[in-house]
Amino acid sequence: MSISQKEIQTLARLSRLEFSEEEQEKFIPDFEEIIAFADRINGEVVGDTSSIKEVAARTIAWEDLREDEVTDSLPNEKITSNVEAQDGYFPVRRVVK
Amino acid sequence: MKYQLVSGLETHVELATKTKIFCGCTTAFGGEPNTHCCPVCTGQPGALPILNKKVVEYAIRAGLATHCTINTTTHLDRKNYCYPDLPKAYQISQFDKPLCEHGYVELESGKRIGITRIHIEEDAGKLVHESGYTLIDYNRGGVPLIEIVSEPDISSPEEAKEYVEKLQLIMRYIGVSDCKMQEGSMRCDVNISVMPEGSKEFGTRTEIKNMNSISYIDKAMRYEYERQCEVLNDGGKIVQATLRYDEKTGETSVMRTKEDAQDYRYFPEPDILTVVIPESKVEEIKSQLPELPLEKLNRYIDELKINPATARLLYKYKKVCDFVEKVISLGASVKNAVNLTTGVLYSKLPTEEDKENFALPVTAEETAKLIKLADEGKINITLAQQTLSKMAEEGNPVSAYIKEEDLAGVDDSELEEICKQAIENNPAAAADFKGGKEKAIFALYGFVKKATQGKADIKKADAILKKLILG
Ligand SMILES: [Zn+2]
Numbered sequence: 001m002s003i004s005q006k007e008i009q010t011l012a013r014l015s016r017l018e019f020s021e022e023e024q025e026k027f028i029p030d031f032e033e034i035i036a037f038a039d040r041i042n043g044e045v046v047g048d049t050s051s052i053k054e055v056a057a058r059t060i061a062w063e064d065l066r067e068d069e070v071t072d073s074l075p076n077e078k079i080t081s082n083v084e085a086q087d088g089y090f091p092v093r094r095v096v097k
Numbered sequence: 098m099k100y101q102l103v104s105g106l107e108t109h110v111e112l113a114t115k116t117k118i119f120c121g122c123t124t125a126f127g128g129e130p131n132t133h134c135c136p137v138c139t140g141q142p143g144a145l146p147i148l149n150k151k152v153v154e155y156a157i158r159a160g161l162a163t164h165c166t167i168n169t170t171t172h173l174d175r176k177n178y179c180y181p182d183l184p185k186a187y188q189i190s191q192f193d194k195p196l197c198e199h200g201y202v203e204l205e206s207g208k209r210i211g212i213t214r215i216h217i218e219e220d221a222g223k224l225v226h227e228s229g230y231t232l233i234d235y236n237r238g239g240v241p242l243i244e245i246v247s248e249p250d251i252s253s254p255e256e257a258k259e260y261v262e263k264l265q266l267i268m269r270y271i272g273v274s275d276c277k278m279q280e281g282s283m284r285c286d287v288n289i290s291v292m293p294e295g296s297k298e299f300g301t302r303t304e305i306k307n308m309n310s311i312s313y314i315d316k317a318m319r320y321e322y323e324r325q326c327e328v329l330n331d332g333g334k335i336v337q338a339t340l341r342y343d344e345k346t347g348e349t350s351v352m353r354t355k356e357d358a359q360d361y362r363y364f365p366e367p368d369i370l371t372v373v374i375p376e377s378k379v380e381e382i383k384s385q386l387p388e389l390p391l392e393k394l395n396r397y398i399d400e401l402k403i404n405p406a407t408a409r410l411l412y413k414y415k416k417v418c419d420f421v422e423k424v425i426s427l428g429a430s431v432k433n434a435v436n437l438t439t440g441v442l443y444s445k446l447p448t449e450e451d452k453e454n455f456a457l458p459v460t461a462e463e464t465a466k467l468i469k470l471a472d473e474g475k476i477n478i479t480l481a482q483q484t485l486s487k488m489a490e491e492g493n494p495v496s497a498y499i500k501e502e503d504l505a506g507v508d509d510s511e512l513e514e515i516c517k518q519a520i521e522n523n524p525a526a527a528a529d530f531k532g533g534k535e536k537a538i539f540a541l542y543g544f545v546k547k548a549t550q551g552k553a554d555i556k557k558a559d560a561i562l563k564k565l566i567l568g
Pocket residue numbers: 073117120121122133134135136137138139239
């Protein structure tokens with residue numbers, strides 16, 4: 001399967017990453033290789049899945065859902081311990097103009 | 098050319114559970130920033146979400162109350178997008194297997210607005226924009242929401258307004274949300290397109306995001322309808338876009354167009370197992386559904402014989418209905434219970450919100466006691482009104498205002514004497530009444546009321562007056 005430069009650009013945008021033209025072109029063979037590998041897994045390892053009705057083998061029963069009972073939250077210092085909190089908030093670069 | 102408006106609404110409703118959708122953090126409104134948070138709702142690596150049972154239950158309730166079918170095998174999906182209000186860079190939502198599908202909300206006209214689906218999802222955090230940076234509070238992050246998606250069945254701003262009001266009322270009746278638009282516990286995205294009148298083919302649509310008041314929805318729809326008509330009449334084309342509504346200017350502006358439309362790359366949420374809901378559970382929830390707004394309205398009109406206009410004044414407020422029904426069940430007459438509530442008590446509750454909250458210091462028990470005195474003719478209706486008014490302000494029981502001796506009323510011979518005086522003092526009224534002018538007797542009632550300070554039983558006075566005049 002071939003990958004276009006436009007698809008690379010879309011993926012980069014969705015991942016919030018920026019690449020030069022040359023970098024984008026370099027990715028094309030890489031991506032093709034990755035997809036070929038996934039195709040191989042699909043075809044040879046997983047094989048024909050048409051007989052499998054639903055992948056919902058793993059289910060949770062009603063009783064095992066969580067009851068609506070409040071448990072303690074973490075203190076603010078702990079929740080924000082990985083950042084330089086401002087008045088208890090997580091600060092990031094301004095996201096609106 | 099004349100164009101027909103075509104609109105569908107996506108309504109987000111915050112569920113009134115105690116805890117968040119995937120963790121035990123409280124959903125309480127407010128609180129210091131980032132104090133209602135844990136590793137799960139802040140998306141720390143390795144934290145595992147566990148679905149809140151009540152969220153599923155409430156969503157099923159909402160689905161049943163809007164005539165949806167319930168998918169008893171349902172799963173959650175990841176909706177990927179990158180914005181700081183989402184700590185995980187994805188929102189856990191539902192994509193291809195929503196919990197509820199194919200329902201409707203019925204308008205007064207009998208027209209049904211189709212409900213495409215209702216799904217459960219988590220709310221995002223709150224952003225505060227300061228100069229140079231944005232501050233994030235994740236207290237709202239992970240609060241459970243249902244998103245109710247309507248069919249494009251709405252064809253006027255009036256219908257949109259009624260649809261939102263009906264939805265709000267239903268959600269409040271079934272107790273799954275307080276639906277307070279000003280606090281953000283209910284908000285709407287409005288899809289709008291226009292097509293030539295009589296056409297069957299929808300035009301290109303735009304979507305106005307995050308409307309938090311019914312009057313803004315109305316204004317924004319009117320503005321956007323006019324704008325689209327103008328573009329088409331000028332030979333232009335509608336560009337598919339997401340819009341925001343500016344409350345100050347009353348205009349819509351473009352947030353993003355189709356070119357930079359989001360690609361959410363939905364996929365099944367691997368951290369949460371597929372939920373299997375027993376049919377018996379759905380049946381149980383169904384059997385516990387309270388009377389719905391439209392059912393109540395019809396019962397008030399058909400069974401309690403309340404006139405339709407008054408019944409409408411009552412059924413919009415769940416707490417008022419509960420109050421009136423209790424007063425009636427304690428033996429008060431329907432007529433007086435309803436009239437005193439919409440007359441006296443509503444005058445103390447000027448706003449919609451006041452009536453919705455119905456926080457008066459008066460109990461149904463005391464109100465019923467008072468009304469029964471009026472029903473039995475022991476006090477007249479004016480005194481009942483005045484007393485209820487004081488009770489609603491001061492919170493005292495009936496006995497604080499009406500003493501046993503007042504209830505003795507006016508004895509019969511005394512009442513007859515007063516009636517005689519009424520006729521003597523109003524000879525013209527008495528003559529008019531004798532001559533067939535029935536309303537003339539009101540002047541005589543007035544005299545009797547005044548002379549007895551409202552204690553006389555007017556029914557009795559009426560009989561005496563008629564006997565005296567007509568012989
Ligand atoms: Zn949490």
